[in-house]
Amino acid sequence: xxxxxxxxxxxxxxxxxxxxxxxxxxxxxxxxxxxxxxxxxxxxxxxxxxxxxxxxxxxxxxxxxxxxxxxxxxxxxxxxxxxxxxxxxxxxxxxxxxxxxxxxxxxxxxxxxxxxxxxxxxxxxxxxxxxxxxxxxxxxxxxxxxxxxxxxxxxxxxxxxxxxxxxxxxxxxxxxxxxxxxxxxxxxxxxxxxxxxxxxxxxxxxxxxxxxxxxxxxxxxxxxxxxxxxxxxxxxxxxxxxxxxxxxxxxxxxxxxxxxxxxxxxxxxxxxxxxxxxxxxxxxxxxxxxxxxxxxxxxxxxxxxxxxxxxxxxxxxxxxxxxxxxxxxxxxxxxxxxxxxxxxxxxx
Numbered sequence: 512x513x514x515x516x517x518x519x520x521x522x523x524x525x526x527x528x529x530x531x532x533x534x535x536x537x538x539x540x541x542x543x544x545x546x547x548x549x550x551x552x553x554x555x556x557x558x559x560x561x562x563x564x565x566x567x568x569x570x571x572x573x574x575x576x577x578x579x580x581x582x583x584x585x586x587x588x589x590x591x592x593x594x595x596x597x598x599x600x601x602x603x604x605x606x607x608x609x610x611x612x613x614x615x616x617x618x619x620x621x622x623x624x625x626x627x628x629x630x631x632x633x634x635x636x637x638x639x640x641x642x643x644x645x646x647x648x649x650x651x652x653x654x655x656x657x658x659x660x661x662x663x664x665x666x667x668x669x670x671x672x673x674x675x676x677x678x679x680x681x682x683x684x685x686x687x688x689x690x691x692x693x694x695x696x697x698x699x700x701x702x703x704x705x706x707x708x709x710x711x712x713x714x715x716x717x718x719x720x721x722x723x724x725x726x727x728x729x730x731x732x733x734x735x736x737x738x739x740x741x742x743x744x745x746x747x748x749x750x751x752x753x754x755x756x757x758x759x760x761x762x763x764x765x766x767x768x769x770x771x772x773x774x775x776x777x778x779x780x781x782x783x784x785x786x787x788x789x790x791x792x793x794x795x796x797x798x799x800x801x802x803x804x805x806x807x808x809x810x811x812x813x814x815x816x817x818x819x820x821x822x823x824x825x826x827x828x829x830x831x832x833x834x835x836x837x838x839x840x841x842x843x844x845x846x847x848x849x850x851x852x853x854x855x856x857x858x859x
Contacts, residue, residue: 574796647669
């Protein structure tokens with residue numbers, strides 16, 4: 512028996528999460544309360560055999576993170592497309608929840624098609640860009656604009672819901688001295704600063720974002736797409752994630768941003784606003800503990816970790832055995848080496 516199998520067997524049966532009443536605001540405490548209600552800390556085990564059959568039979572909806580779960584870069588995870596095809600053929604609702612704000616929903620639909628996944632519609636895609644646009648549409652008065660530190664895709668999602676915006680693309684300081692930097696014109700319509708992944712992030716943009724927030728005070732919203740601190744690349748490399756940019760604006764403004772992406776439950780609420788999902792019959796599949804798994808646990812979903820992304824099983828073991836209540840919220844109910852591990856059960 513391998514290390515993973517031995518550890519899984521030692522953990523015994525894990526209870527799928529049920530629905531939990533009351534609002535949860537992205538805290539570890541709700542997930543921990545769920546574990547405690549089950550009689551103790553959550554124990555993660557491999558999803559296979561009868562357990563896999565039971566979980567999939569109970570599930571009406573499966574939420575998938577994308578990068579690290581379905582694909583890595585431009586290559587699909589081996590067997591992932593076939594697995595989702597069989598799930599779709601079995602009548603399961605498939606939705607895609609991603610913190611990546613660099614693609615529009617239409618671009619995700621096209622990537623799924625290109626990589627051989629079952630056909631999807633834009634309404635099945637819940638990116639942090641789409642969720643940010645939905646949040647601002649609800650929160651801003653008619654005609655109000657957003658200053659955006661983000662990608663063209665983020666801007667496109669704002670345009671799709673009729674929110675005027677400015678700020679995307681490169682920006683330069685308006686002069687050589689600090690006195691010049693605070694003289695750049697401000698758009699009177701701006702009532703929100705929205706921070707996503709921005710390859711053109713600069714001191715000039717940070718200055719302008721701060722000026723809008725200082726001018727508007729509490730009436731100017733500060734919204735971030737996600738707090739992912741690093742984006743992993745092949746070979747162990749990585750680049751700074753959106754969380755670094757959000758933190759820079761928060762530090763300058765001495766304010767905390769409202770985050771629409773995982774682990775905040777707002778992203779799940781967007782799914783629930785589009786489809787009649789029952790948390791007790793929904794599975795969250797992800798590769799990251801502090802976003803995918805934490806959101807799923809906080810929202811009362813059954814959580815499934817796949818090891819094709821950024822998380823190793825030893826990390827789960829460390830949280831599970833730590834004795835720290837907060838870290839229990841990061842422990843999934845189940846794990847698989849790859850989502851393709853479900854194929855034997857689906858083929859029966």
